[in-house]
Amino acid sequence: MKSWFILMLAAVTCFSCGETPQKKESLKIGGTSAKEVTQSNTTVLALSGNDAMQFDKKTLEATAGQPIKLTFRHVGKIEKRIMGHNFVLLKEGTNIVAFANQAAAAGAPTDWIPNEGAEVIAHTKMLGGGQSDMITFDAPEPGVYDFICSFPGHSSMMRGQLIVREAAQ
Ligand SMILES: [Cu+2]
Structure with missing residues (x-):
């Protein structure tokens, strides 16, 4: 024993x-x-959205506190006002449905980001088919963070999670 x-x-x-x-x-x-x-140390991430209202990835991974360089591409053909896509990374605990409703109400003048981005860690511009945007931001604390497209009606299909791991000591 x-x-x-x-x-x-x-x-x-x-x-x-x-x-x-x-x-x-x-x-x-x-x-x-x-x-x-x-x-x-920079985590390079690539994500795309298509005309079928889909992100090409459901999960992205990063390390806490380290820079992220994310390129988001609309690989479809449909224009922004009909099939716009963006990448919006939400703060922990944000209700996706409530946020999406607020985004829809805020509309195009805010680029579909409500409350001046109070619930948002980082986001790209709203894109039409063939466009892309690149953003850089620091990965937040370890945890699981939702990301969505905030174009009206898209977040039920266009959503995923950023998994942030603790940095190795
Ligand atoms: Cu979209």
């Missing part, structure tokens, strides 16, 4: 000490200048 327990303990210890990301990170820092390290 005792030896079984020691084996368990050894396995757990081994698991926690054998983190390879940590090793990779220190190697990277050793070989580059501080500026390059900052840039290599």
Whole structure:
């Protein structure tokens, strides 16, 4: 019984000490200048929306506190006022349906972002077919954040989640 327990303990210890990301990170820092390290920390994300009212991804991943460079592309052909798409990352706890209703009411003059963006972490412009937009922002605290397209009627289909993981120590 005792030896079984020691084996368990050894396995757990081994698991926690054998983190390879940590090793990779220190190697990277050793070989580059501080500026390059900052840039290599950037998470590059790509997302698209189409004329069938679909995002091409349901989940995106990032690391807390690190910069995100997100390119959003409308790969369809239909113009903005009929099939507009954007990427709107919502703060934790935001009710998607309530937000979408407010966005619809706020309308085109606000680029479909209600309350001057109070519930929004980051968002792109509203795009028509063939257009793209790139935004940069810092990943928030670890957690799961909803993203939607805030064009009227789209958020029921066009929604996904950004999973933010804790940065490796
Ligand atoms: Cu849309």
